[in-house]
Amino acid sequence: MGSLAGKIALVTGASRGIGRGVAQKLAQEGALVAVHFRENESAAGETLGAIRDSGGRAFGIRAELGAPDGVETLYDRFDAGVARHGMDPGLDVLVNNAGVSGSARIDEVTPELFDRIFGVNTKSLVFLTQQALKRMRDGGRIINISSAATRIAYPESLVYSMSKGAVDTFTLALAKEVGARAITVNSVRPGFVETDMNAGKRRTGEAAADLASWSVFNRLGQPSDVADIVAFLASESSRWVTGQCIDASGGSRL
Known part of the structure; x- marks a missing residue:
């Protein structure tokens, strides 16, 4: 039995990239995983099929997170999905990806x-967590x-970096708010991970090598590198860790 047997997890943005890796890992650990996606039904199907x-x-x-009824729609469908699988209503692990x-x-x-960036990366995250x-x-x-990008200056994506800084502040404040319920709240800070989001930045071998050189391991991260950290934070083994921002960048720019 995995460390999450009998648990219910929700992973947002789970059709590709880091979200897909996290969803697969949590399912491997025994959780029933709700795979959220915005519009790429084919990619979401690949994630579900792999699981x-x-x-x-x-x-x-x-x-669609960021739409006026996005959060309400997500939870209506989440509750229905849990019921279809014969499990009691509830949630054990939320991954805001x-x-x-x-x-x-x-x-x-x-x-x-x-x-657009703050609407999805921060506003929707707050109300989805609520x-x-x-x-x-x-x-x-x-x-x-x-x-x-909250630790390493990246002026090329100023607003994105700002939105993630807000996520880290939210993490710290919420961890204190829900501590009495033994709920832990942590954030994970990936560096360059080989996903569709940054495909344009590594179109050539030289460009990919430059991104890889940011890490002390001289390679790009893989979704599984981040997913393994998330799985630890989702498990009972992380019960004494909360309010933390864990670097998952392979030692980028140390």
């Missing part, structure tokens, strides 16, 4: 870009995916 082929349990949830990026230096930032806490059992886990 089920490995003997895990999962179901998909389509909802869904996010959008946008390269823009200070002179390139527009109100539209700012609102509703999650109404369902979460005592002793639950909240894990927010942040970014090493």
